[in-house]
Amino acid sequence: MSSDLLDSEISTGLALEVRQVTKSYGNLVALDDVSFELRKGEAHALLGHNGAGKTTLVRTIAGQVVPDSGAVFVDGALVSLSSPRDAQVCGIAVVDQELTLLPALTVAENIHLGRRDARFFGAATDRNGKIASLLTRLGLAHIHPDTLVAELSLAERQLVEIARALSRDAQILLLDEPTATLSDVEIQRVFTVVRDLLTEGRSVIYVSHRLGEVLDLCDRVTVLRDGRRKATRPVAGMDRAGIVRLMLDEGAVEAARIPRREGNGDAPSVITARGLAAPQLFSLVDLTARAGEIVGIAGQIGSGASSVVRALAGLVPSCTGEVAVDGHPGSPLGTPIRSARAGIAFVSNDRKSEGLFLDKSITRNLVATRPRQTCRHSVVSAKRSRDLGRQLCALVGIDAKRAEDPVSSLSGGNQQKVFIGRCLEHPEVKVLLLDEPTRGVDVAGRAEIHNLVRRAAAGGAAVLFVSTEFDEVLDLADTVVTMFGGRVVATHRGSDIDASTILAETTHGSSVRGVA
Amino acid sequence: MTTRPGMARLARRSRRGGLPYVLLVVMLLVFVVLPVVAGQQVTSFNYYNLFQVFASLGLLSVALGLTMIAGEFDLSVLGTYAFAGLVAVKLGADDPVVGLLAALVLAALIGALQGALVAWFRLPSAAVSLGVYIALLGLTATISDSKTVPYNNLNVSDVLDRQYLEIFSLRSIIAILAVAAIAVTMTYTRFGRDVRAIGSDRRASLRIGVRVDSILVVLFVLSALLSALGGSMLALSLAAATPDPGFDPLIFALTAVLLGGVSLRGGTGTVLGIAAGILTLSLLRELLTVLATPTYVSSLATGGLLLVVAFAAAPGLNAWWLSMRRPTKRVAEPPSLSRVG
Amino acid sequence: MSVTGVRQVSRRTHLLTPAIALVLAMSACGGGGGEAGATNSAGSVEGKSVALISCGDFNRWCQVFNHGIMDDLRSNGADVTYLESQFDAAVQSQQVDQAISQNPDLIILYAADARALVPAMRRAQQRDIPIINVVSAPAPEGKPYITSSVEPGAVELGKNAGLNLIEGLKEAGVTEGNVVAVTGTAGTIEVPLRMQGFMSVMDQNPQYKVVETQDANWDPQKAAQISQQLFAKYRDKGGIQGAFGMSDDLANAIIQTAKQAGVTVGAANKGLVVVSSNCYKVGIDNIEAGDQYGTSTESPGRYSEFVQKWVNEYLTKGSIEKEIIQEEVRITRANVGEWKDTCSVI
C-alpha cells in the first residue's frame, strides 16, 4: 500500500496530502482536480456548500469513495484508501456527517466497533477505564460505558460518535459536521479535547457550516466551490465576512439577485401551518404559502427544515400543531395518504430510496400518482398512460422516445426531473413540497429543475422547498424562511433578502441565540 | 467505576432486555402454582423433559435466533437439523462420536455455502434458505430412501438420555454448554458485538469498518453447527433418523426466539434471552400437558403468541397508533380527491 | 403447532377421588418412578391407570380410534391419560418418558415412527411398565420391549386388495395387463407389510404385471400427480388395467385422474379396476358408484373395539398373546351394504 519511492519528494511536514483528485458520477463532476494539504498539528477547515464537492472529498479521505484519478499520501507515503478499514490502517479516524452509532449496542461496544486492533475477547468492555475518562472529558461523565446507545439523546450520541474517533488514537481526525446537534457548552468541550490532540502533533480536518467554530478552532481554511478548490488561506486575520466572500460567488454577493416577484399578497393562502412541533426535531413553526408563491426554507443539517416539510407530507407521525390546506383547518396530516388527499405532493431529498421506482419505466414513474388521469372506466388505459407519459416527458425535457425505458437508465439530474415531473400538471396537487430539489444534480440540470419548480408555481400551486444551499434559496424563493436549531429564525419576503443575512441566520441562528 | 463486576453488568443488561426473563419467571410461577390448584402433579420429570426439549428444539431455536440477530432469516436450519440426524446415524454406526463429528462438518459446509451466497451475492436469505431447506429435505429423503434409518446401538441413547441430578441428561448438558459457549461469544467477544452491529445497521457497520461479509459466513456456519448438534443428538437419542421432521420444530424455534426478545429487524436480542424464551415456551407446553388441555390449545397459544409478537414488534405500530388517535378534524378532503391517496 | 396435549378423560366428578389418590401415590414416588414397579395385579379394570400415546384429534381416524378406547376404559373405571401428537417421534419419545414418570399400569402406544420409539420402549421395559403396541407393527428392534402388539391385519389388507383386484380384472374381462400400486409412506412399517400381502397374491397371477410401485406419502395430491403421469407413460405401452391405491383417498385420486385422462373406470364398464385397502366413506361411495372395485375393513371404529377387547383382557388377566392380529374382511360391491355404516365415519 505504501511506496517508498516518493518519500523524498514529499514534504515531511504534511500529515495528509490529496493530489489532483477527480471524481465524477455520470455527468456530474463532483471533484475536479482537487488538491488538499493537511499539516501536522494543524486544524484545517474544509468549507463549501452542498454540491461544492466537500462531501466527496471527505469520503475520499475516509475511504468510502474511490476517486477516478489522483493520489492520496499519508505521512508522505502513497496510500490506497479503498475501504473504511484502509483509512483506519492509515491512522485516519472519521466522525461521519450521519450518525453511524448502532443503537442496539452499548457505548463501549460502539466505541470499539470496527477497530482493527480490538481483541477477540473483552471487546465490549472498558478495560482500563479509557472510555470512561474520554466520556468524562467530553462531559459525559454520567454515562456508563455499558449504557445502550438507544438510551442516549441525540446530542449525547453525537458526542459518543466523537469519542469513538478520538479513541482511535489516530494521527488524522476527520470531523464532518460534528456539532450540528450540539449546544455551545458541548461544542466547547469537544474543542478542548481536539485542541489537546493538536498540541500532541495530530491533525484535524474540520468540516462545518458554522463559521464561528471555524474561526475559533482552525488554523487554515480551504474553500471548495463547484468541485474545485477555490482557495486555501490561514484563518488568522480573517473574519466571517471574509470567509463568506470566499464561499460565495462574487457575482452573487454583489449583484444581489434576479428580480424577485413580490408575491401576490391578495392570492389566497393555500397552506397555512401553525405551531407545528415534533419532539427532538422542531418546535413552534409557523408557515404559510399562497397560490403561485415559492417559499424557500433555508437551514443547515439539523436545523429541522427538512423535518418540517416531511411533517407536512405526513411522514412525521409525532408532529402536532395545526395545518390548513385551502382554508380547511385541521390537525397535522399524520399520514402521507391524508396529505396526498389534501392535495400535497412531496419530493423527497432521497430520490432512490424514497422517490423513484427505479426498475419501472419513466412513464410508470411519471403517472404513479395519477390513477384518475390514466384510467378509463376504472380500467388502466395503456394509451392514456403512454400519451400522458410522453406529454410529461416533453414537459420535463426528457426525450419522449425514452418514455418506456427504466428510470434507472437516466442520469441523476434526469431522474430528479422525473421525480418532480410526477407532481406537475397534476390536477389534484395544490401544494408542492420539495426537500433539496437539486441534490446531486449538475449545474445545467439545476437550472432546468428550478424552471420546473417555477412552472409549478405559475400553474397556481403553492411551493415550499428546503435547501441547505443559500444560492438555491436566493435563486428560487419568493419568500425565504430561515431555520436554526429546530426553530424559525426569520421570514423574509420579496426584496428584503440578502445572502449574508441568510448565511448568518442559518449558521448561527442569530436571532435565536448568540453566536458561538 | 470503570470495570464493574460481572453481576452488575448482567443486571444492566437484563434491565434493558428484561422482558424474556420476566416472562420466564412468571411462567415458572404459573407452572408451579396452576397445576396444584387444578389438582395435577408436577414432578421432577417435567423439568427433565424441559431440558430434553432444550437439547433438540432449543439448539434449533438458538441457531435460528443467531441469524435473526444479524437481521437474516434462515429457514434452512430445519433442513440441517434433519440432515445432520441422518448423517450421525448413518456414519456413526460404529462410533457415535464419528457420526456426530461428520454431521457437524457437513453442516458447517452447508452453512458456509449458504452464508457465502447470502453475503457475497447479497441474496435475500429467506429465499435462499428456503431453497436450501427444500434441497436438504430432498437430499435426506434420497439418502434414506424416505425411510426412517435405525441406529442399532441403543446404549448410546441410554447414555445420552440417562438422568443426572434428576433433571439433566448428558444430551441436555451438552446442549446447555454449547448454548453457554455461544452466549459468551455473543456477549463478550468482538465477533458477537459485530454480529449485533450488522443486524442493527449494516450500512453503518460497513462504514465503521466491520467485516460484514466474513462475519455473515461465520455466523451461518455457527447457526448450522448448532442445529446440526441438536438434530444429530436427537437422532442418536431416538436411535433413528426420521427423514422429515415436519415444519413444527421451526414454528417452535421461531416462537421461542421471538419470546426471547430478538427483534424481527435484527440487532437486538441475546442468546440468554433466547434461552429464556425456549424455557418459557417449553414450560408453557409442559403446562398444557400437565393441565390436560386438548391439542388445539397448544396451536392456538403458539399462533396467538406469534401474532401478538408480530403485532407488538411491528415497526409501524407507533405511527399507526398516532394516526389513529387523531382522525378527527382531518384536513380538507373534497370527495373528488379520495382516489388519489 | 407441535401438539403435546394430555387429556384427562375423567370428568371433573371423577377427578376428585381417583386423581387425588393418584397424585398422592405419585408424590410418594417422587417422580422417579423407577423403584416401584407397575401394579400388575390381575382382577378388574377398575382403578387401573392407562397412558394412551397416540396421534392426535386433528386426524379423524385417530380421533375415532383414540376416543373409542378412552370411552371404553373410562366406563370400566380406569383412569386414562391421553398424550397426543401429530406424528412426531421426538414428541412421542418424551411422552413415553412422561408416562413412565407417572408409573401407569399400562401404556398403549401408537408409534408415529416405530424405530424411533425403540429406546423409549426400552426405558419403559426397564421400569417394568407394560406396553401394548397398536396400529402399526413394531420395529424388529422394538419387539423385545413390548408386552403385546395388537395390530390390524396389514398383510391381510394387502392380500385382500390383491384378491379384489384379480377378481375385478377377471370381471372386466382382462386376461393380462399392467397394474400400478400407489402407496402410503414407504418408510413406515405397515406399508411394506401391505405391499407384501398384495404382492403375494399378484405373484401368483403373473398374467397381471405390477409395473410400478410409487410412494405417494399418503398424500392424495401426490397420488394424483403420479397417476396422471403413469397413465401418460403407459398409454403407448398397453395402458394400465389395474391400480392399487393403498388408502381410499389415494384410490379416489387415481379414479379422478383416470377420468380426467379419459380412461374408462370400473370393472363393470370393462375399464380400469381400482382397489384399496381401508375403509373410508369415499371408498364406499366409489364402490357403490362402480368406480372402485373393492376395499377392506381397516376402520378406526372396528379396530378400536378390537384393541379395547384385548386391553381389557390384559388388564383383567395380566397377560395376553405377544402378537394379536385382527382379521380383515374384503369389501366389494357384493357386501358393501354391510360395511357402509362402519366405514362412513371418515
Next chain:
Amino acid sequence: MTAENVTAADPDTTVRAPVPSERRGPSSSAPRMLWGLVVLVAVSALALTTDGFVSVANARAILSSVSFTGILAVGTVVIMLSGNLFSLSIGTSAAVSSMLFLYLLPDVGFVLAVLLTLVAGYATFALQGAIVGRLDGNAIIVTIGAGALQVGAVTWLLPGSVQVPDGVDIGFLTRSVLGLPFPLYVFLAVALLVQCWLHYSATGRQVELVGENKAAARAAGLPTGKLVTVAFAVAGLCTAITGILLAGFNQNANLAVSGTFTFDAIAAAIVGGSSVIGGRGSAARAVLGAVIIATIANMLLLRGFGTGVRVLVEGIVVVLVVVAAQRRKRSIA
C-alpha cells in the same frame, strides 16, 4: 431480512451510470422472461432425451398436475409482488378452506358455501395483510402465526375430517372438460384474472409499486397499507378457490391435504422468475414456474427417480434461480 445492497458510496450523490438504452427491450420485464425461456429450453433439452416424455398424453398429465399448486403460486406471486416475501401457511389455509367449504355445504347449499369460503379466505388473508401492510409486521411471522391459529381453530371447532354430504354431488369440480380437468381451467382463469387485475387496475399496478419501493410509494401518498392488505386478500381468494377444488377432488377434507403445497407454491412462484423481494412478477410467471417444476418432476418420475430426488432438484432449482436473478440485478446496478 434482505441483504441490503450496501455500498460505501452515498446513495444521494452516487448517480447511476447511464446504461445504453438499446440494450433494453421495450419492456423492462423482457430479460426475466428471457431467463425463464432459457430454463425452459434447458429443461426441454433434457426432456427430449427422456423416454416417454414427448407425448400429448404426458403433456396433458403435466398440465393436469399443476392446477392446485399453480393457483396457490399465483396467490404467492401477488404477495411477493407487494414486497412481502410469501405466506408460509398458504397450504394450511387451503386445507382449512377445503374443510370449511365441505362443512358449510350441507347447510347452505353449493353457491352460498362457495361464496362464504371465498369471503372467509379473503378475510383471513386481508387481516394478515393489514398487520403486514399497515403496521409493517413481518410477513413470515404473521403468516406462520396465522397458520397455527387456523390449525388450532379448525381442530377445535370442526370435525377432524369433513365428508361430502350424502346426496350432494360436487364431482363436477374435478371432471374432465374437453380432455383436460376442470381445475386446470379454473387455474388458467384465475391466472388470467389476476394478471388482468395486476395490469389493468389502478390498484394492481400500485401493488407492484409498493413492492418495488415501499418508502417511495408511501412518500408519494399511495395507500401502502391498503394495497398490501388487498394483495394478501387476493392471495386469500386464490387459497379459498384451491380449497374448494381440493374438496371436490378428494371428496373429503382434513388438515393433512395441505401436504407440500406451501413450499411447492413458493418454489413455483420463485422459479417463474418473479422477484422474491417484490416489485416484479406476474401471474403468467407463476404459471410458467408451476409448469417448469411439474415438468422437472415428471421427467424425474419417468426416469425412475424417487420422491427425494424430485424434492432435491426442486430445492436446487430454487437456489439457482434466486442466485441468477440477483446476479442479473447486480450487473445492471
